[in-house]
Amino acid sequence: MLGFLHTPKINNKDLGIVYCHPFAEEKNRSHAISVKTARALAAQGYPVLRFDLSGCGDSEGEWEKASIDDWIEDIASAVTYLKNSTPVTNIALWGLRLGGGLAYLYAKKHKEISLLILWQPVFDFNSYIRQFLRQRISAILTSDEKEKVSVDSLIAEINSCGRVEINGYTITRNLYNSFQATGSILLNSHVNCSLRIASISLMDSAPIALINLIDKLAGTSKELLFEHVKVEPFWDRNWRWESPELYRLTVDWLNHYSARV
Amino acid sequence: MKNQMIPKVKSVICNTVITNMSPDDLPDDFELAGNALDSMAVTNLILALEEYFGFVFEDEELSAEDFETIASLSTLVAQKVDSSNV
Numbered sequence: 420m421l422g423f424l425h426t427p428k429i430n431n432k433d434l435g436i437v438y439c440h441p442f443a444e445e446k447n448r449s450h451a452i453s454v455k456t457a458r459a460l461a462a463q464g465y466p467v468l469r470f471d472l473s474g475c476g477d478s479e480g481e482w483e484k485a486s487i488d489d490w491i492e493d494i495a496s497a498v499t500y501l502k503n504s505t506p507v508t509n510i511a512l513w514g515l516r517l518g519g520g521l522a523y524l525y526a527k528k529h530k531e532i533s534l535l536i537l538w539q540p541v542f543d544f545n546s547y548i549r550q551f552l553r554q555r556i557s558a559i560l561t562s563d564e565k566e567k568v569s570v571d572s573l574i575a576e577i578n579s580c581g582r583v584e585i586n587g588y589t590i591t592r593n594l595y596n597s598f599q600a601t602g603s604i605l606l607n608s609h610v611n612c613s614l615r616i617a618s619i620s621l622m623d624s625a626p627i628a629l630i631n632l633i634d635k636l637a638g639t640s641k642e643l644l645f646e647h648v649k650v651e652p653f654w655d656r657n658w659r660w661e662s663p664e665l666y667r668l669t670v671d672w673l674n675h676y677s678a679r680v
Numbered sequence: 681m682k683n684q685m686i687p688k689v690k691s692v693i694c695n696t697v698i699t700n701m702s703p704d705d706l707p708d709d710f711e712l713a714g715n716a717l718d719s720m721a722v723t724n725l726i727l728a729l730e731e732y733f734g735f736v737f738e739d740e741e742l743s744a745e746d747f748e749t750i751a752s753l754s755t756l757v758a759q760k761v762d763s764s765n766v
Contacts, residue, residue, distance in 0.1 A: 444720060550723060553723050553726065553739075554719040554720060554723045556739055557719035557720075557721075557722035557723045557726065558719035559744070560713065560722055560742060560743070560747045561713040561717060561719060561722055561744075561747070562744075567740075568739070569739035569740060570739055571739070586719055586720075620695070620696075621694075621696070621699060622695050622732075626731045627731075628731070655720045655721065655724050656697075656720075656721070
């Protein structure tokens with residue numbers, strides 16, 4: 420597995436951070452901001468480990484054989500590496516989009532995680548993969564192709580042929596099934612750690628559906644802080660390279676948490 | 681209903697996928713597909729419209745003609761809103 424450990428010049432915080440990246444092209448488009456944020460957090464005294472999930476980026480493994488369970492194991496490996504490589508005793512997971520969902524899933528089963536920082540997290544993996552498949556439809560809408568497809572026809576193709584190609588990414592039956600089986604990660608059990616969630620968009624407020632979810636989570640998690648950050652998203656476009664508002668919010672959250680541990 | 685929908689659709693577009701223009705600067709015949717909206721952007725626009733207006737597009741309802749301009753997209757949205765209110 421390939422990773423980068425951003426170590427602070429002065430280790431004055433007893434909290435290390437593992438960053439969980441988003442899915443497919445969202446990983447590439449958010450790379451600049453994730454790197455800059457990791458550097459900014461390290462400058463504040465927090466060691467940060469960024470790593471590529473199996474089959475992604477420069478890590479070992481084949482994308483076509485990847486699954487959600489594999490990626491949860493990868494997070495475990497990353498957490499272990501961070502603990503063994505730094506003097507910190509508290510571990511936070513910071514995740515963007517599907518990475519946020521993976522971080523939450525991991526924390527549900529691993530009580531060692533002290534803090535979750537989730538940027539625009541994906542909570543419903545089945546809905547997410549269906550939206551991803553929708554990109555094939557969108558590609559047809561913006562081209563001269565006359566092909567008629569639907570998400571259901573693409574799922575049928577996955578089941579019959581074992582795979583579909585969506586914008587250069589192969590979605591295999593194994594990968595699709597692992598998303599579908601994961602479903603909503605907020606069902607059945609909840610995390611036992613502090614939770615920080617950022618909604619990110621140019622709309623004046625977070626979507627009602629997310630606000631309702633946050634209200635439900637607030638009653639179950641140890642300590643939940645939620646903020647809507649009115650800035651342009653960056654994981655779905657390739658012209659956003661800075662996000663000072665998110666740096667500041669995340670640093671504030673971390674410092675607020677660290678002051679009490 | 682369609683004319684009322686155009687400013688709202690423009691607002692969603694400017695808040696999601698064409699963020700370097702204001703709604704007032706977008707003409708009704710602004711070509712969406714022709715202005716380099718890639719498939720990720722179009723997918724996000726579809727989702728944003730669904731969240732903003734509270735309906736779900738069926739896949740078979742989505743056509744290249746509907747996404748040709750802001751005016752044509754607003755017609756589709758108006759139809760969806762009308763059918764959601766029935």
